[in-house]
Amino acid sequence: MSPLLDLHTHTVASGHAYSTVQEMAHAAAERGLQILGITDHAPSIPGAPDSIYFRNLHVVPRMMYGVRLLMGVELNILDTTGRLDLDEHHYSMLDLRIAGIHSLCWQGGTREQNTEGMLTAINNPWVHIISHPGDGTAEMLFEPIVQAARDTCTLLEINASSMKPCRHKDVARPNNLEILHLCRKYDVPVILGSDAHISFSVADYDYALPLLEEADFPDELVMNYWPQLCMDYLHIPTQEQEK
Secondary structure (H helix, E strand, O other): OOOOEEOOEOOHHHOOOOOOHHHHHHHHHHOOOOEEEEEEEOOOOOOOOOHHHHHOHHHOOOEEOOEEEEEEEEEEOOEOOOOOOOOHHHHOOOOEEEEEOOHHHOEOOOHHHHHHHHHHHHOOOOOOEEEOOOOOOOOOOHHHHHHHHHHHOOEEEEEOHHHOHHHOOOOHHHHHHHHHHHHHHHOOOEEEEOOEOOHHHOOOOOOOHHHHHHOOOOHHHEHHHOHHHHHHHOOOOOHHHHO
16 A cells, blocks of 8 residues: 655754755655645754744645645653643644654653653643654653553654664664554554655655564554545544635
């Protein structure tokens, strides 16, 4: 099967990415995607846009080159309390909200404390997806995270970028494999994320797809293959419902 969506990508607005919204959308169309998420970094990452960027996303067309755009954010989970770096006033203006841990703005603790912070983010009703939970930035207990994701209809991302050799994240592959085994055990869907920082990387899942096969992970639990099911699962309205 061919993936039909990519919900974790970045544009030049993130400060360390290299393509525009239009370039990302055009690449998505060329790859046959139906839905593209633009999730630029929230303000705690150096070089990320000010909050005014997220307040003005209403100006961006939600259809480009035949691809539906979801304009959102990748929030930062800042500490073991699960604190995020934008407020609900901004969340309400966004189509899509991802949250993840990034070393540049993370204050961690023990494995148990880190897990509690992640669980708080998962239980935040504004959060749709947890980005790269297995990349090793913070040591975690994955079983309670998978169970919480199941209970809240929050998607856990299998992040392809974090498994590239150039990222030197040695635990990312085994961690993601463990997450897949647990998600299969508890019948929990996942989402593949390219984490593209340039248009050429949109829907690049080369380091994620082999893990699905290794884990014998069922296609029906991979949301990238089922765009409408994914939107329903995340309670993201169709464009007709938004009107």
